[in-house]
Amino acid sequence: ILLLLIVATVGVEVKRPHVVFVLADDLGYNDIGYNGRSHHSATRTPFLDSLARNGMILKNYYTHSVCSPTRGSLLTGRNRIHIGLQHDCIHGTQIEGLPLDNVLLPEQLTHCGYNTQMIGKWHLGFSSESYLPWKRGFRGFYGFLTGSENYWSKHTNAVKHSKVKELKGGIDFTDSDHGPTNATWGKFSSLVYAERAKHVISNHDKSKPLFLFLSLQTPHSPLGAPAKYYKPFRKIKDKKRKQYLSMVAALDETVRNVTSYLQDAGMWSDTLLIFSTDNGGNVNEGGNNWPYRGSKNTMYEGGNKAVGFVHGPLLGVGSRGHHNMEQLFHVSDWYPTIMEATKCQYIAEEHKRKLDGYNQWDVLRGRAVSQRYEIVHTLDPINRTSEVADVQYGFDVNVQAAIMNERWKLLTGNPGCMGGWYPPAEAKELVAAIDIRGNKTIQLYDIVSDPLEQYEVSSLYPAVVKELLERLAYHNSTARPPISRASDDKNACLRWADGYIRPWR
Structure with a gap:
């Protein structure tokens, strides 16, 4: 059977x-x-x-x-x-x-x-x-x-x-x-x-x-x-x-x-x-x-x-x-x-x-080690310190960009306004410190030993600067063109005539 x-x-x-x-x-x-x-x-x-x-x-x-x-x-x-x-x-x-x-x-x-x-x-x-x-x-x-x-x-x-x-x-x-x-x-x-x-x-x-x-x-x-x-x-x-x-x-x-x-x-x-x-x-x-x-x-x-x-x-x-x-x-x-x-x-x-x-x-859950070793904070070709390119190791350092790994953080171009250290207003014993960037278009910080970014060390570690600029050049090659531009559409107000915000196209 x-x-x-x-x-x-x-x-x-x-x-x-x-x-x-x-x-x-x-x-x-x-x-x-x-x-x-x-x-x-x-x-x-x-x-x-x-x-x-x-x-x-x-x-x-x-x-x-x-x-x-x-x-x-x-x-x-x-x-x-x-x-x-x-x-x-x-x-x-x-x-x-x-x-x-x-x-x-x-x-x-x-x-x-x-x-x-x-x-x-x-x-x-x-x-x-x-x-x-x-x-x-x-x-x-x-x-x-x-x-x-x-x-x-x-x-x-x-x-x-x-x-x-x-x-x-x-x-x-x-x-x-x-x-x-x-x-x-x-x-x-x-x-x-x-x-x-x-x-x-x-x-x-x-x-x-x-x-x-x-x-x-x-x-x-x-x-x-x-x-x-x-x-x-x-x-x-x-x-x-x-x-x-x-x-x-x-x-x-x-x-x-x-x-x-x-x-x-x-x-x-x-x-x-x-x-x-x-x-x-x-x-x-x-x-x-x-x-x-x-x-x-x-x-x-x-x-x-x-x-x-x-x-x-x-x-x-x-x-x-x-x-x-x-x-x-x-x-x-x-x-x-x-x-x-x-x-x-x-x-x-x-x-x-x-x-x-x-x-x-x-x-x-404590069961593995992170595979993340790098973060790109931005790479903005519209935000520039100069229209004249200053290309170093394949990347234009007049472009606003920032990249970090587990130890180092590199910034290029203009890192943004309000770059100082600002204590809470209720802490009267603390004093704000102003932005000390000056005209630098390359900044490097050791965020392990200097997490407050007080000491800019690009001149001390040129090999690190080179490595991170090359990484930015690579990421730049993969980036999508920015969509955020000066593109107000005045037709929006025609759709909002009744006082409510809604799609207009």
């Missing part, structure tokens, strides 16, 4: 974690409690501190130095130079947006069965509907499309490159299910976003995983917060600093409320929470990066060295309690890291090959 044994392969459904990614806006290195306590800051973020203490704090975490490039890098897994965002942000009346030939992280996660929801700030272009977040992978969007707006009225002024007089602003708030709306008028945006998160969480089908991108407005300017947040800072004399820290306190409460909603829904124990800022603090608007040098939109550490941590049981036993990751981590690494943490397959293998980010999931 011939016995045929038929083995049936039964598909086992993978249990995927909920992922909540909280992105703060312009939160400086010294503006979160666990850093600020050691650096004379009056900031208070007790809930964020508690999450970080019981998770993994990223000690050498870098974003890009300004809004749109970081957001684009996060959602594409690619460096700003490969998505055309090496020059400035995407402005409200600009035709271009995040290039459509990229498959965004929410598209991958939607394909994997996630309910992908975005709340808050987009800032990646919206001139046509194809650029909108709910056309790029998010099942739902509730927030604003430009780079900044009034926290209560949701009104924004059109940011103008070319000073077209016809361009005007309007109400910038959209519910992807119902279109532009002023239903949130008069409510502080942090409260609006927390309420929306509660709605999303309470209406979520618990049998499916949730990806919630909470892209908060706080503490970006314009400055101001509800009165209750000012009380701990009433003794601070500097008005902007007081306002800013009040907004940071509101940020802390927002995250606390959202985690409470997850707990009430029985989802918290299955949630991986990632917290990040989009760039360094803006020292002209109350932010602080002390003791590091520089501000938002500079190539110094104060512009790029970011606040970041991960929290959740999925990290494993080894990460319980206060734990630090000392290895390099870049914002572009979140894409492949989240894909690995969720056990999601890429829609196509070619999408994975295009990524610049590294999968750091096992590194976060």
Whole structure:
């Protein structure tokens, strides 16, 4: 008797974690409690501190130095130079947006069965509907499309490159299910976003995983917060600093409320929470990066060295309690890291090959060593110190660029304004130091022995300069042309005639 044994392969459904990614806006290195306590800051973020203490704090975490490039890098897994965002942000009346030939992280996660929801700030272009977040992978969007707006009225002024007089602003708030709306008028945006998160969480089908991108407005300017947040800072004399820290306190409460909603829904124990800022603090608007040098939109550490941590049981036993990751981590690494943490397959293998980010999931769990050894902060051919090229080792050093590895950091061209060292306003015993760059178009810093970038050493290490300039020349050969140019479209105002910001092409 011939016995045929038929083995049936039964598909086992993978249990995927909920992922909540909280992105703060312009939160400086010294503006979160666990850093600020050691650096004379009056900031208070007790809930964020508690999450970080019981998770993994990223000690050498870098974003890009300004809004749109970081957001684009996060959602594409690619460096700003490969998505055309090496020059400035995407402005409200600009035709271009995040290039459509990229498959965004929410598209991958939607394909994997996630309910992908975005709340808050987009800032990646919206001139046509194809650029909108709910056309790029998010099942739902509730927030604003430009780079900044009034926290209560949701009104924004059109940011103008070319000073077209016809361009005007309007109400910038959209519910992807119902279109532009002023239903949130008069409510502080942090409260609006927390309420929306509660709605999303309470209406979520618990049998499916949730990806919630909470892209908060706080503490970006314009400055101001509800009165209750000012009380701990009433003794601070500097008005902007007081306002800013009040907004940071509101940020802390927002995250606390959202985690409470997850707990009430029985989802918290299955949630991986990632917290990040989009760039360094803006020292002209109350932010602080002390003791590091520089501000938002500079190539110094104060512009790029970011606040970041991960929290959740999925990290494993080894990460319980206060734990630090000392290895390099870049914002572009979140894409492949989240894909690995969720056990999601890429829609196509070619999408994975295009990524610049590294999968750091096992590194976060203490099971591997990071493969990242280098970060390109920018390479901006539009921002130049001279129209006359000064090519050294294949790279024009008049171009604004910055590259770092585990020890060295090289800057060329103009590294940006506000290149000094700025203590928090509440620390009266500390004195600011001015930018000491002079006319140098090449700067080299040993960020291991000199993390504050006080000693420029390019003349002492010419071989290192040569090596890093050659690396910049290589990366320049792979870069996409910048999309951010002086391209205001005056036709935008025709579409906004009813007072609402929306696509116009």
